[in-house]
Amino acid sequence: MAAGTSNYWEDLRKQARQLENELDLKLVSFSKLCTSYSHSSARDGRRDSSDTTPLLNGSSQDRMFETMAIEIEQLLARLTGVNDKMAEYTNSAGVPSLNAALMHTLQRHRDILQDYTHEFHKTKANFMAIRERENLMGSVRKDIESYKSGSGINNRRTELFLKEHDHLRNSDRLIEETISIAMATKENMTSQRGMLKSIHSKMNTLANRFPAVNSLIQRINLRKRRDSLILGGVIGICTILLLLYAFH
Numbered sequence: 001m002a003a004g005t006s007n008y009w010e011d012l013r014k015q016a017r018q019l020e021n022e023l024d025l026k027l028v029s030f031s032k033l034c035t036s037y038s039h040s041s042a043r044d045g046r047r048d049s050s051d052t053t054p055l056l057n058g059s060s061q062d063r064m065f066e067t068m069a070i071e072i073e074q075l076l077a078r079l080t081g082v083n084d085k086m087a088e089y090t091n092s093a094g095v096p097s098l099n100a101a102l103m104h105t106l107q108r109h110r111d112i113l114q115d116y117t118h119e120f121h122k123t124k125a126n127f128m129a130i131r132e133r134e135n136l137m138g139s140v141r142k143d144i145e146s147y148k149s150g151s152g153i154n155n156r157r158t159e160l161f162l163k164e165h166d167h168l169r170n171s172d173r174l175i176e177e178t179i180s181i182a183m184a185t186k187e188n189m190t191s192q193r194g195m196l197k198s199i200h201s202k203m204n205t206l207a208n209r210f211p212a213v214n215s216l217i218q219r220i221n222l223r224k225r226r227d228s229l230i231l232g233g234v235i236g237i238c239t240i241l242l243l244l245y246a247f248h
Helices: 002-045 053-094 096-150 153-210 211-247
Strands: none
Touching: 002 053, 002 096, 002 153, 002 211, 096 153
16 A cells, blocks of 8 residues: 555656656747747848738747747646645655655645746746737837838938837847846756755755764764864964963
8 A cells, every 4th residue: 555655656756757847848948939039020120121021920930939838838737736636645645754755845846836837927928028019119110111101201300210210129129138148047047946956855865864874964063063162272272372472
């Protein structure tokens, strides 16, 4: 019976790790799609060709965005279900000595799920904001071109307006590059945090499996602290004696 419940727990952990790996890959691709969308929109905005190509590119990327968003939401739902099953198992586990270790593992998987959910919603919101801004800028660009081609009056004012529009486009491009750098930095920090969590988990596992090693490490630390105090006292006494000798 114990072996059966243990295998059930290990199967749940295996499913959770597999889903977490799939989500990590999907979120990286999702973030790259958002970045490539902003860059391609900026390049399309500087072209002087017709509007057919940008519309086709934007439509294709929009479909890809919707497809990836649905896939990520499905993976998040499946991972949530696995975490719920793990929570039910920890509540019904019959070995009290293992409950603390099981709860620690469950909390780590919950934290990972929360991080992935937050990253998905943030990336999705950034994509939607970029798309809305590009649609607005495209509408403004069409109005400018229509005004410029339909009338030759106030050419000077039109040129100034176009220059101001170019300045706004350049500012948007700089902001998008800054966002891209920030997102890349966040991905690196997330990866490092995952590594640190894994190391911490392994350290806790070793400490729980080998309490004698943990006790030995504590004794060594206490002995080092005692030796440091003794050495500090000896150095202090020698310093006082040297000062007394120097003044006499």
